[in-house]
Amino acid sequence: EDQVTQSPEALRLQEGESSSLNCSYTVSGLRGLFWYRQDPGKGPEFLFTLYSAGEEKEKERLKATLTKKESFLHITAPKPEDSATYLCAVQGWAQGGSEKLVFGKGTKLTVNP
């Protein structure tokens, strides 16, 4: 069974204080690993897709990396508007063609001014 574990559950940073969020996963053949941002009471907003170990993607202050067992979301010089819950999800090949996403519980990031 595919599983995703995110750590830490919550993270408080000062504005400008860089850090990383972790996503550990087990999956029977990785089709893709996805990062989303979710604001309170809203649906998840797509950030990145990573497909293979060694791949990296960047968007503004965010950079996602992938290994065979985990993914990191690096936040460089965060701003208060980066405060949100960041969700990691995996999609495996061995699900009979299913496009099911398996999500972690997320990391709630708070950036203080």
Added chain:
Amino acid sequence: GAVVSQHPSWVICKSGTSVKIECRSLDFQATTMFWYRQFPKQSLMLMATSNEGSKATYEQGVEKDKFLINHASLTLSTLTVTSAHPEDSSFYICSARDPSGAYEQYFGPGTRLTVT
């Protein structure tokens, strides 16, 4: 691009009644849409995969007679919660994959259901 909408954004209903939630892809045609459920401080759990023109595929443990899904067109899927009970109160979110893109799913804004 890749915008998904949901309606309503919140709904309150009485126990025993039914409520319908709509999910629309606004700028692309989605042959497949997905319905998730999220409890407070919990991860999103896939309830069912909705395929245009065919029956939905439900995840294990999800009652198909209680959560009716219809995907009548390439831009609209509906979820009907029948005979709702307080334990059905939750945040329901739909998603869709743009066939012209890769495997990422784009999510709607969600519907908060409260059953009294």
